[in-house]
Amino acid sequence: LSLAFRNTPREVEEGSWNLMAADNRSMHGWQSHSSVCWIGAAVVGLYTTAINEWDNKYKDVIYEITKxxxxxxxxxxxxxxxxxNLTQEIQALQDQYVAVVASxxxxxxxxxxxxxNRTDNPCHLGWKKFNKKCYYVSSNGVSKTxxxxxxxxxxxxxxxxxxxTKEELDFVKKSYSVTWIGLSRGQGGGWTWVDGTDLEGEGFWQDDEPNNADGNENCVEVSRDMAAWNDVPCSRKFSWVCEELDRVRSHSSLSSQN
Incomplete structure (x- = not known):
């Protein structure tokens, strides 16, 4: 038995060294494995962070697109x-236009x-028609200023x-021997019609007329015998001929345009 457990100091020293080397190798292996785990965890963490960031960006993009x-x-x-609304308004305007056109x-x-009807029966009872115009001739035997x-x-x-016109003059002169017409002397000395327009051209005066012989001959009459105009005092009394206002207004309008 003493022989079995007998070891030399060198053998003991070598055995101790071998045990320490084995422990060192074991410690080194554990440290290497731990480092790998930490590195792996770090990589996973980085990937997770990156994925989260990309996921957030993706969600933001999706939100913006959806919005x-x-x-x-x-x-x-x-x-x-x-x-x-515009279509309805256009339709309403078209309906209004159609209604306006119909009206x-x-x-x-x-x-x-x-x-x-006016052409068929243009004049009032008792009036005379001449050249599509209506005239009223005063009653026989009645005279006024x-x-x-x-x-x-x-x-x-x-x-x-x-x-x-000369034709109208011939029509009026046939009424009576002397007839008042709508021409008188204006404030400026010129001759003015009852519609306010001035006499244009020479008119249809008798020879040497108007002469204002009495000094106050400011109104004009038509003589049947002379078939022309003559200035006389407005206070004299003669027959007269009236003319419808539509014609009078028309004459005034044409004169103002000229």
């Missing part, structure tokens, strides 16, 4: 509503009807006759 899509959809819906056509038809003659015409919705 933009929703905004566009809202704008599209609003445009549809606006377009529908215009009805009014034009009525005007045409009235014009036709120029002013009162004009007043009578105005009460009939007319005025003293305005003579612009």
């Amino acid at each position: 933009g899509r929703d905004d566009v959809r809202d704008e599209r819906d609003q445009l549809k509503i606006t377009a529908n 215009r056509d009805e009014l034009q038809a009525e005007v045409n009807r009235l014009s036709l 120029w002013a009162n003659s004009r007043k009578d015409c105005q009460e009939r919705g007319a005025d003293l006759v305005i003579i612009t």
Whole structure:
């Protein structure tokens, strides 16, 4: 037995060294494994952080895209509503236009009807028609001053006759031997018609007329025998001829345009 456990000091020293080397190798292996684990954990952490960041960015992008899509959809819906409203307004305007055109056509038809009736029966009872115009000739045996003659015409919705053509002069002169017409001397000394327009051209005066022989011959009459105009005092009394106001107004309008 003593022989079995007998070891030399060198052998003991070598054994101890071998045990220490084994322990060192074991410690070194554990440290290497631990380092690998820490590195792996760090890599996983970095990847996780990166994934989270990319996930957040992805969610942000998706949110912006979704929000933009929703905004566009809202704008599209609003445009549809606006377009529908405009369509309804256009339709309403078209309906109004059609109604206005129909009313215009009805009014034009009525005007045409009235014009036709006026052409068929243009003058009031007791008036005379000449060249599509209506005239009133004072009653036989009745005479008035120029002013009162004009007043009578105005009460009939007319005025003293305005003579612009030789044919009209011939028509008026046939009424009576002497007849008042709607021409008088104005404040400036010129001759003015009852519608306010000035006499144009030479007119249809008798020879050497107007002469203002009495010094106050400011009104004009037509003589049947002379078939021309003559200035006389307005206070004299003669027959007269009235003319419808539509013609008088028309003459005034044409004169103002000229």
